[in-house]
Amino acid sequence: MICDKENGQLMKFIRRNIFSALLIVILLAMVFIPDAKAFFIKGLMEIGFYKPDVEAPKENVAGLNGIRFKDVNGNLVDLGDLKGKVIFLNFWATWCPPCRAEMPSINKLHSHFKNDQDIIFIFADADGDLTKSTKFMADHQYSLPVYKVESNIPEQLFTGALPTTVIFDKQARLSFKHEGVANYADQKIVDFLNRLISAN
Structure with a gap:
């Protein structure tokens, strides 16, 4: 009893x-568990949180020449050589939950513009471990081109906050900067990039 x-x-x-x-x-x-946090953040993105603000004014950066990135095959990209193209540059890491959360939206954006010769996408692994980041992309079936940083990055572009995304227009002006997670599949970003691509 x-x-x-x-x-x-x-x-x-x-x-x-x-x-x-x-x-x-x-x-x-x-x-x-990074994937659990990323899943939660991704859910918030899908219900309308984390919309990026694309109304930032353009500002000049003190020259993009010498800001270099290297891909898994050893190919170097210098931002100074990309004048005349729109540049979408994202700093991320495989262990970063907000980075993982925004990756599906970035992959969707990249797929939308992948055949456009006027825009370049650079996904810079902040850890510089291209073997790990390339495997991460393959495991998640993302088609994003990964690079590691091969030079100093001005603080105007990247202060160490992950994720950070910057977009340059065809005149190499900083047209967008966002620190933290954002939904890059949002139509406002697509329209914004199309405007930058169409501008002379």
Whole structure:
């Protein structure tokens, strides 16, 4: 009889605290499992959060010459050589949950413009581990070209916050900068890039 009473009290305690326990488990998963946090952030993106602001004014950067990136095949890209093209540059890392959360939207954006010769996409792995970042892209079936940084990056472009995205117009002016996660599949970004591509 005492055993049945204790079991009944234990079951009542469990039922009363199951929501709290589940909440704690979810919070711990988000802290310790990057994909869990990325999944949560991605869900917020899909319901309308994290829309990037594309109304930033254009500003000149003190020369893009010498800002270099290297791909997995050893090919070097110098931003100074890309004048006349729109440049979409994203700094990210495989371990960064907000980076992982925005990757599907960036992949969609890249797919939209992949045949356009007037825009270049550079995805700079902040850790510089191209083997790991290339595997990450393949495992997630993303077609994004990964690079590692091969020069100093001006703080005007990248202060170390991940993810960071910058977009240059055809005159090599900084036309967009966003630190933190954003939904790059948003139509405002597509329209913004089309305007930059169409401009002389």
